[in-house]
Amino acid sequence: MRKLILRSVVSLAALAAVSGGWYWWQTARFIESTDNAYVEGDISIISPRIEGYVATVAVGDNQAIRAGDVLITIEDSDFRAKVAQSEANVAGAEASLATIDSQITYQNARIAQMVAAQGSAGAELNRAKQMYDRYKKLVSGKIIGTQEMDDATADKLKAEAESSRINAELVAERAQIGVLNANRAEAVAKLAEAKAALMLAQNDLEKTVIRAPIDGVIGNRAVRVGQFVSPGTQLLSLVPNDVHVVANFKETQIGHMQPGQKVKVEIDAYPGQELTGTIDSFSPASGAEFSLLPAENATGNFTKIVQRVPVRIALPENSPLHGLLRPGLSVEVAVDTGSVAAPTLAQAGGWLFGAANAAPKAKQPE
Template identity: 75%
Template sequence: MRKLILRSGIALSLLAAASGGYYWWQQIRFFESTDNAYVEGDISVISPRIEGYIAEVAVGDNQAVHAGDVLVTIEDSDFRARVAQAEAVLLGAQASLVTVDSQITYQDARIAEMIAAERSANAELTRARQEFERNKKLIAGKIIGTQEMDDTTATKLKAEAEVSRISASLVAERAQKGVLEANRAEALAKVDEADANLRLARNDLEKTVIRAPIDGVIGNRAVRIGQFVQPGSQLLSLVPNDVHIVANFKETQIGDMQPGQAVKVTVDAFPDRPVIGIVDSFSPASGTEFSLLPAENATGNFTKIVQRVPVRIALKDNAALNGLLRPGLSVVVSVDTKSAADPRLAAGTGWLFGAAQAASK
């Protein structure tokens, strides 16, 4: 009996070892895990773009807000006055432009009048010249007297002088129109400048109301009513509801990883509620390359250290902990490197992920 029991035990041990080895060969060896992983989110630091005194703080700590909600209001009396001033300057510039346009219209009328006068003077000059030519023939035949010839000559000279005067006046009037057109261009530029200043003033007035750029939860609120703030000063942080996982795998673990593979995520705060994720992307460099003091390996006392590569893991939309995850929470991730590298095929390819998916439901 003892021999039978011993043999049975040995057989069961061998069977268990064989089953374990087979399972390791078929499943476990394709999983890469790490506990150096954390929940992260694209936290927005809210800062003012203008300086002023805080008039109202519309949100409290840990309050959920939606994109477009008012967070903070800066005292706007000075900015409203600047808008009114810019509007007045714009109205003055527009009035100057209207005045110049009226002057140009009047000048066009003057030019038209001078053109008509020039035509009339040319017609009179033509008549005077014709009469002068006739009288030259008549005086040669002694049909008319010298006095009449002198009058005709004077009339012709007067007509020529009139034509010259009107031509000079027409040139002067056209030159004056050129000056007015230059004045109009200047006035138009002032209108554009005033309009731009008005838009800037309105933009500054609009910046007195600080709104939430995304949906999220208020955190690290440091702003208070009556506080003087300047552009760039941190008022509060807005933590988004949409989070992801960053897992720092050893460089020896990422050889078979690729985007789209399935990931099991176990959150330390909720150990009994695993969720499914997908490998999204890999960092372009190891973590030490982005540190404040990167490692200098070109030294005589070099010691090889396994590097860590940050891997971004996207969570599925139907994650069981959707809305409960907070940036900074610790997680444990396990990547199935045997799974398909296609997001549409990467959901629960191994028994581990199937169990996680069932638990999430």
């Protein structure tokens, strides 16, 4: 009986060892796990773009909102006054431009009138010259007296003077057109400036209403009615419903990881609920490099410490926990590195430091 029991125990132990070895060879050796993982989300910090006093706060703590919903309004009386002032400036600039256009139209009519007068003066000058030449011949032949010759000479001089006067006025009127065109260009520029000021005033007025940029839940609400706020003031946080997991794996664990591999995700807040995610991307540097005081290993006090690399894990949108997960929750993850073929060394370097490898190299001098 003892021999039989001993044989049974040995057989069971051997079977367990073989089964365990088979499981390790087929599955366990491809699993990389860590409990240094957390739920994260792209939290939006809501801040005003103008300064003023808060008129209303339309949301409360932990309230779910949709993109485009009104969150906060700022007193807008001053901004409405600036819009009205800018509209008046635009109207004044448009009136000035219309006045100059009317002056240009009138000036063109004046030029046309002077051109007609120039033709009339030229005809009169031509007639006076012909009379002068005719009387000059008659005087030389002693057919008429000097009185008629004096009248012809006076008419000729008068016609020449009138023609010169009209020509000078025509030059002046045409020069005035140039002045009016310059004034019009200035008026057009002032109108454009007034319209730009009006647009800025309208933009500032629109900024008095702060709307939600995304769907999410209100958190960390620090704004209150009557509070004076300025650009950059943190009013509240908007936590999105779409979250992901960031797992900090040891540098010795990421050698066989690559995007697309399956990840088993267990959230401490929901025991028994297991999600299946996928590796989305790798951080371009270890967590220590992004710390406030990065380690300086060239000081002579070097102690080798295993570094951790943040790995982003995407969660399925149709999971039963969608909308329930909150950034900051603790997570345990296990990556099945056998679900996708292990990457080559060049591929791993590209995934881990893709941003650096993608940067164009400077051309070496010949």
